[in-house]
Amino acid sequence: MGLNHTHDPQARSWVESANRPGADFPVQNLPFAVFRRARTQEAFRGGVAIGDEVLDLGALAASPLLSGEALHGARLCALPTLNDFMAQGPSAWRALRHALFALLEDGVDEPRRQAARACLLPQAGVEFAVPARIGDYTDFYTSIHHARNVGSLLQPDRPLTDNFQWIPIAYHGRASSVVVSGTPFRRPMGQAMAAGAPAPVYGPCARLDYELELGVFIGPGNPQGRPIALAQAEEHVFGMCLLNDWSARDIQFWEMAPLGPFLGKNFCTSISPWIVTLEALAPYRLPFERPPLDPQPLAYLEEKSNREQGVLDIQLSVCLETQRARVDKTPPAQLSHTSFRHQYWTVAQLVAQHTVGGCNLQPGDLIGTGTISGPAREEAGAIIELTRGGREPLALPNAEQRAFLEDGDCVILRGWCEKAGAARIGFGECRGEVLPAR
Ligand code: MN
Numbered sequence: 001m002g003l004n005h006t007h008d009p010q011a012r013s014w015v016e017s018a019n020r021p022g023a024d025f026p027v028q029n030l031p032f033a034v035f036r037r038a039r040t041q042e043a044f045r046g047g048v049a050i051g052d053e054v055l056d057l058g059a060l061a062a063s064p065l066l067s068g069e070a071l072h073g074a075r076l077c078a079l080p081t082l083n084d085f086m087a088q089g090p091s092a093w094r095a096l097r098h099a100l101f102a103l104l105e106d107g108v109d110e111p112r113r114q115a116a117r118a119c120l121l122p123q124a125g126v127e128f129a130v131p132a133r134i135g136d137y138t139d140f141y142t143s144i145h146h147a148r149n150v151g152s153l154l155q156p157d158r159p160l161t162d163n164f165q166w167i168p169i170a171y172h173g174r175a176s177s178v179v180v181s182g183t184p185f186r187r188p189m190g191q192a193m194a195a196g197a198p199a200p201v202y203g204p205c206a207r208l209d210y211e212l213e214l215g216v217f218i219g220p221g222n223p224q225g226r227p228i229a230l231a232q233a234e235e236h237v238f239g240m241c242l243l244n245d246w247s248a249r250d251i252q253f254w255e256m257a258p259l260g261p262f263l264g265k266n267f268c269t270s271i272s273p274w275i276v277t278l279e280a281l282a283p284y285r286l287p288f289e290r291p292p293l294d295p296q297p298l299a300y301l302e303e304k305s306n307r308e309q310g311v312l313d314i315q316l317s318v319c320l321e322t323q324r325a326r327v328d329k330t331p332p333a334q335l336s337h338t339s340f341r342h343q344y345w346t347v348a349q350l351v352a353q354h355t356v357g358g359c360n361l362q363p364g365d366l367i368g369t370g371t372i373s374g375p376a377r378e379e380a381g382a383i384i385e386l387t388r389g390g391r392e393p394l395a396l397p398n399a400e401q402r403a404f405l406e407d408g409d410c411v412i413l414r415g416w417c418e419k420a421g422a423a424r425i426g427f428g429e430c431r432g433e434v435l436p437a438r
Helices: 057-061 068-077 090-104 110-117 144-154 230-236 249-255 278-284 304-309 323-328 347-355
Strands: 032-037 045-050 053-056 120-122 126-129 137-141 169-172 178-180 189-192 201-204 212-218 237-244 269-271 315-321 333-339 366-368 410-417 425-435
Touching: 045 057, 053 057, 057 068, 068 090, 090 110, 090 278, 169 347, 189 249, 212 315, 212 347, 230 237, 230 304, 230 347, 237 278, 237 347, 237 410, 237 425, 269 425, 278 410, 278 425, 347 366
Parallel strands: 137 366, 178 269
Antiparallel strands: 032 045, 032 126, 045 053, 053 120, 137 169, 189 201, 212 237, 212 366, 237 269, 315 333, 315 410, 410 425
C-alpha cells in the first residue's frame, strides 16, 4: 500500500484541535469508532475522530456532502456496528477515507465546511461501544521477548517452546467478554495451585496482570476451506486498535496444561474505541527481518511484500493509575514503553496462519497480536515480566509498590506512530479499572 495525498504531513484541517502538535487524530489519521452522545438512549452509530471531535457518520450519510462509493460506505457506518462496512474491503474503505479527508482538509469551500461542522460532536461528550459484533476472537503469542520472559519463569532452562520460531502460536479466546475502554471489570474468582501446596484453592485471583497488545479487526472474510494467502492477507484487515488481554496468572498457570488458557483469560478483554486503518499506518511500515541464524519462515509464511514492508512501527506505552494516585490527583505512573516493530511475526502472517488449515474468518472478527514486549527489560508488556513473576515488586513514584494489580488499579494503554516527515498517527487510549471480586 503506497503513500498518497492523505498522508501529506503538511495537510491541515479546519478543525483546529486536529493540528495541535502531538494530537492523536490529525486529518491524516481518520480512525473509526461506534459512539452516541453520553447519557442518552440514542442509537449507536459510526464516527471518525478529527482532533477532539467525532464526525458523526450517521448525520453525514443523511447530508448531501457525500456521493458514490463514499456515500455507500457512510451509510453502512451509520449502523450500530461496523461489520457491514468492514466487509466491503479496501476500495470502499479508501473511498470513504479520501472523501472525509477532502471534507475535513483546510481549504474546503465554506458551505461544505458549515454542513460538515454540523456533523461534529465533542469527543468529551460521547460514549463508545465495541465497534463490531465480534463473532470470534483469537489471541496470538508473537513477541519472542515476552515468550522468553514468561517462559523462563515456567521453564528456566528452556524458555522458548520448540514451535515458537516456526508457527505464530495462538489460542481461541472469548468474544463475549470483550469490552470497550472505560468499562470496569471484577477481579475473577478461580482455582489456583500454589507451588508445593498439596491441593488447589478457590478464591479471588491473587496474580492479576494486564497484557499490552494490539487488536486486528478483520474485514472481508474467507470461505471455509479456502485459506487466505500471505500476499492477500492485508486486504482482509480493516484496521487496528489497542487491546488489553487481562490475565489471571495464578488461574492461568494451573489450568492451561495441556489445552491452553481458559478462565485465566476469558473474564475480560478491553479494546480502545478507535480503529486505525492500515492506510493511515502506511508511512510507518518497515521491512520484516529475521536474524540470519534463526529458522526462516516456511514458504507459506514468506512473501516479497511482507519482507519489504510487513512490519509496523507503532509505539506503545503502559501507565498505571492506582486508587491512591487518583484520590491524591498524582499522575499515572508509566510502567513501560516499546514498539510493535519488535514482534516476531507480522499481522499478515497471523491472518495467513489463522486460515491456512481452512478456518474461515468473518467480518468483525478480532485477532490479538499477543503481548508486545521489546528487547529491553523496561519494554515488557506485562507486569509478570517487569516484576519477574512478582518477586521484584515495582516501586511507584508515589511510594506504593506493585507485584501484581490491586483493586482500584486502572491500566492505561496508549499507542502512536511518530517520525520526521510523517504526520503523527495516534490510537488514543485503552483504559480499564479492576473492581473487587464479587
Ligand atoms: Mn494475550
